[in-house]
Amino acid sequence: MRWSEGFIPTLKEEPAEAEIISHKLMIRAGLIRKLTAGAYSYLPLGFRVLNKIESIIREEMDAKGAQEVLLPALQPSELWKESGRYEDLGEDMVKFIDRHKKEMVMGPTHEEVITGLVHGEVKSYRQLPLILYQIQTKFRDEMRPRFGVIRSREFIMKDAYSFDRDAKGLEASYKKMYDAYCRIFSRCGLSYIIVEADPGVMGGDVSHEFMVLSKSGEDLLAHCKKCGYAASLDKAQCVEKSELEEKELKSLKEVDTPDITTIDKVSKLLNVRPDKMVKTLIYEADGNPIAILVRGDHDINEAKLKRVLNVSHIKLAEPEMIEVVTKAPVGFAGPCGLKGIEMIVDSSLKGLKNFVTGANKRDKHLINVNFDRDFKAEKFADIRYITEDDRCPKCKGDIKIEHAIEVGHVFKLGIKYSQTLSATFLDEDGKEKPFIMGCYGIGVNRIAAALIEQSHDADGIIWHPAIAPYEVVILPLNTEHKPSVDAAEKIYNELTSAGIETILDDRNERAGVKFKDADLIGFPVQVVIGEKRLANGEVEVKDRKTKQVKVVKVTEAAYAVKGLLDVLRK
Amino acid sequence: MRWSEGFIPTLKEEPAEAEIISHKLMIRAGLIRKLTAGAYSYLPLGFRVLNKIESIIREEMDAKGAQEVLLPALQPSELWKESGRYEDLGEDMVKFIDRHKKEMVMGPTHEEVITGLVHGEVKSYRQLPLILYQIQTKFRDEMRPRFGVIRSREFIMKDAYSFDRDAKGLEASYKKMYDAYCRIFSRCGLSYIIVEADPGVMGGDVSHEFMVLSKSGEDLLAHCKKCGYAASLDKAQCVEKSELEEKELKSLKEVDTPDITTIDKVSKLLNVRPDKMVKTLIYEADGNPIAILVRGDHDINEAKLKRVLNVSHIKLAEPEMIEVVTKAPVGFAGPCGLKGIEMIVDSSLKGLKNFVTGANKRDKHLINVNFDRDFKAEKFADIRYITEDDRCPKCKGDIKIEHAIEVGHVFKLGIKYSQTLSATFLDEDGKEKPFIMGCYGIGVNRIAAALIEQSHDADGIIWHPAIAPYEVVILPLNTEHKPSVDAAEKIYNELTSAGIETILDDRNERAGVKFKDADLIGFPVQVVIGEKRLANGEVEVKDRKTKQVKVVKVTEAAYAVKGLLDVLRK
Secondary structure (H helix, E strand, O other), rough: OOOOOOOOOOOOOOOOOOHHHHHHHHOOOEEEEEEEOOEEEEEHHHHHHHHHHHHHHHHHHHOOEEHHHOOOOOEEEHHHHHHHHHHHHHHHHHHOOOOOOEHHHHHEHHHHHHHHHHHHHEEEEEHHOEEEEEEEEOOOOOOEEEEHHHHOOOEEEEEEEEEEEEEEHHHHHHHHHHHHHHHHHHOOOOOOEEEOOOHHOOOOOOEEEEEOOOOOEEEEEEEOOOOOOEEOOOOOOOOOOOOOOOOOOOOEEEEEEOOOOOOOHHHHHHHOOOOHHEEEEEEEEEEEEEEEEOOOOOOEEEEHHHHHHHHEEEEEEEEHHHHHHHHHOOOOOOOOOOOOOOOEHHHHHHOOOOOEEEEOOOOOOEEEOOOOOOOOOOEEOOEEOOOOOEOOOOOOOEEEEEEEEEEEEEEEEHHHHHHOOOOEEEEOOOOEEOEEEEEEEEEEHHHHHHOOOOEOOOEEEEEOOOOOOOOOOEEEEOOHHHHHHHHHHHHHHHHHHHOOOEEEEOOOOHHHHHHHHHHHOOOOOOEEEOOOHHOOOOEEEEEEOOOOEEEHHHHHHHHHHHHHHHHHHH | HHHOOOOOOOOOOOOOOOOHHHHHHHHHHOOOOEOOOOOOEEHHHHHHHHHHHHHHHHHHHHHHOEEEOOOOEEEEHHHHHOHHHHHHHHHHHEEEEEEOOEEEEOOOOHHHHHHHHHHHHHOOOHOOOOEEEEEEEEOOOOOOOOOOOEOEEEEEEEEEEEEEEEEEEEEEHHHHHHHHHHHHHHOOOOOEEEEEOOOOHOOOOOOEEEEEEOOOOOOEHHHHHHHOOOOOOOOOOOOOOOOOOOOOOOOOOEEOOOOOOOOHHOOOOOHOHHHHEEEEEEEEEEEEEEEEEEOOOEEEEEEHHHHHHHHOEEEOHHHHHHHHHHHHHHOOOOOOOOOOOEEEHHHHHOOOOOOEEEOOOOOEEEEOEEEEEEOOEEEEEEHHHHOOEEEEOOOOOOOEEEEEEEEEEEEEOOOHHHHHOEEEEEEEOOOEEEEEEEEEEEHHHHHHHHHHHHEEEEEOOOOOOOHHOEEEEEEOOOOOHHHHHHHHHHHHHHHHHHHOOOOOOOOHHHHHHHHHHHHOOOOOOOEEOOOOHOOEEEEEEEEOOOOOOEEEEEHHHHHHHHHHHHHOOO
16 A cells, blocks of 8 residues: 555644544544544545454354344334343333334344344244344444543444353354354454453353453452452442451430431431441332332442342332331431341441431431341342452452443343244243343454554554555655655565555655654554664664664565564564 | 355235236245335345345446445435526425424435536546446335335436536546446346437436336337347337328318217217327427327327426416417317417328317317418427337338336436536536536346246246355255255255355255245246155256256255356346
């Protein structure tokens, strides 16, 4: 490729619209342009990156025996009503009424469609196992599209679905996909962490997320550097310490807390540490009120709570419900005297003594509250978020909480969809059984952005050769100097013939402009052709990342480039 | 690929939903399944065909220096209002209101987006010419989706856009794309006709369609087998014969035609041939009434009429308007006495004498009407559809009208979009000029269907090797006969190692089932391994199309397959 013929609009200035580094660099390097909120055009260099990521994904999926299909984006909304996810996804789904007055959905994911498809064609256990995948554009009407292609309304997803006879089969399919994901992300040059995760709206029991650590990541994960334990914040298990400070029960006392409704304020007024206070929150779980108790310095983890309660929908109750349940205004709820309502207590409260709670009365709190004496707690469970004060649930090591970008997610769905959609096959024993399913997603566009988050410097992007738009850029610094042009053409032809993707910066621009653009876009290897060195028959082969330069003869340049690429490809 | 591991659900029965042969075969061969009206899932074999077509398109586009991009499907509807096509496309566009109450469009095509994109980045003539393309999913809310993937609501299009400084540049870009299209369709194994076409809603002056003749085609084209002239019916030029039967003008006479309002009925009642009658139709052109005269046996060509009138919208006038203009009920319009209304007369009427027209009075027609004496006709133009009675406009040869499927369309847009959307660049002379644009589309899914329409027999599809799901199928007829299995495995390994895409039918099925499926799916070459021949160390290499069989030694099978493929690939 000759740069002068390319459509590579680089920008000197930082785009005002971009918040995070990958977004800024993707725009500045001429990879993408925004059309409208959450919808980006991929320019030629950006498209090349996407295309390479897709090829790697295809190779690894095919290697595991997964078969590629292509499912429609257009889906009848009935299908989503049937699976029960029409409500779950709600406003996140792009919906429209077609000209025949039928409501359609632009697919945000394809569990419903693939389950229906396989159900229609696979009748016998003999046709199993089956793994189908597609690389396809998804649509989600995000509340707040942001971070460029990381959270957009239109994005490319590799979604795979496995169908098995039994749990053992699912285990094998899951492992295949898990292994393929490891290879895909490694080949793309990403350094990633695999975390235990909450399946969320996808359902199922077990899931793992493939996370790329990045300060700009929207997700949080907890991990232990000692033993390698890692989990999403929704999932990370809290183990409680057994040491307790107090032994004696003090007398229960009601205290005045006029208009003081937050932990912070109560803590200050009563001079009690938040970890000696207990928050009582009234939730609505599938329509019913429920009281939740956590320590004042802890946060409720709704994903855990949903699992513990085994309900589909939970939310903080509306003030009306809270007032009916506690017989007090919002802000003064407590466990003592609560009647006719289930109560779940976070495990960290087990054994805590003499704590502060609301009094279920306007402007009143209770101090020296104790279990059993003052109220009965029957159900303890891990329903809070882990903190950096917690210990690793595996090895008791230090827990670190970090931001990350989710690039892949694998789920053991089990029978969630096959049961709801009555998708069964005839097993060897002559019985109809629901398919045991798994689903496996990769955010294709995100891989590009995540790599940039991980691999850049002040000058621009540093691509891994596997997904770089071109592996090598040749920079003849003076295109009016014929020997420079000749040397550039010679090396360009040699590299291109050797199958190395090379771009020749043949623009009649100043050397400074060429260097800046080459660094900004981040081709892994640069071949710099200056008049001075060329007088000695020499050029520079430069590693974009380390900026280390090797001076070589023109005749040896292609060989040196290949050598450097071999190192960088690892 | 081993058949037993594949997801290849073939059907014995003809699917009730399918109207045309390609649709039936694509379903029966397990290439596609319908999800909902106009939206199909591509199963693994169908996806392989699509993927191969896309690869051929990419190679040929890249060879012409076109650069691949990827533009969003999600587009703000404002963009379409700005270009003026929001109304033109109307209900054909998929539109929705997003959660922020903004109206969005799912792109049915991308002229608006690409013009905006290039306008934002290309400032100087130095950055031209530029050809950008994408292979991307389009959405159109078709009134009546039909014929399987030929007219669907979701389809893959390769759309390219060229940007040039001047007409000469456009000419060069247009030629590049035209040539690339010829190569693409030839490589896919299609036999096609290139026709002059009407640009329609895309706008511009010149366009060519790439058509595949097929009885199931929705389009009609006129072509001359003598000189090769070919044009879409909307465009095909009519040249009028000069011989005229009558010379003398007879006296004008009003005759009774009670409730007789159609050409057919009037013809019977008055015993006059339709070609001696003149239809007068009142049209509404951009809101104004206009009278159109064509011969009784001809049909008005609205595409031609629009070009002649140079208006955006035309339609037959409503009865109210017709009654105001003609002062008579619908069915009795005629040219005599019409006042205050423009009149366009089809060229075929030039010199016609003593014809029949409506009288602009209820239940009355006029006979022996003549130009000049009875009414003034000032504007003659070619505004009718060509018929098989016409002569070729180029060589006067016979014209044949046939059904065809449009697989590609190239347009010289000129400044239609760049002017409306104010997309300009700075030319060498320092002046702002609008880009001179072209656009170029290929229906990717349609290529598969069109090939099947052209290439099938009673047993199924006959693929060209270039886009076959697999080039070769190996059929060990008895999978419990070890020597058959061993021979099959040996040939399979040899072919696969040689890079030939091969599927091994390792299913434990009857020979009849295997033959039927192989013929139905239509792999170009079959290797049949039967016990009898194998006893002599022989297998059969069979051409799916001709059904010709060559008996070869097992050791020579791979070589024979390669030889046959070389022939078929041509």
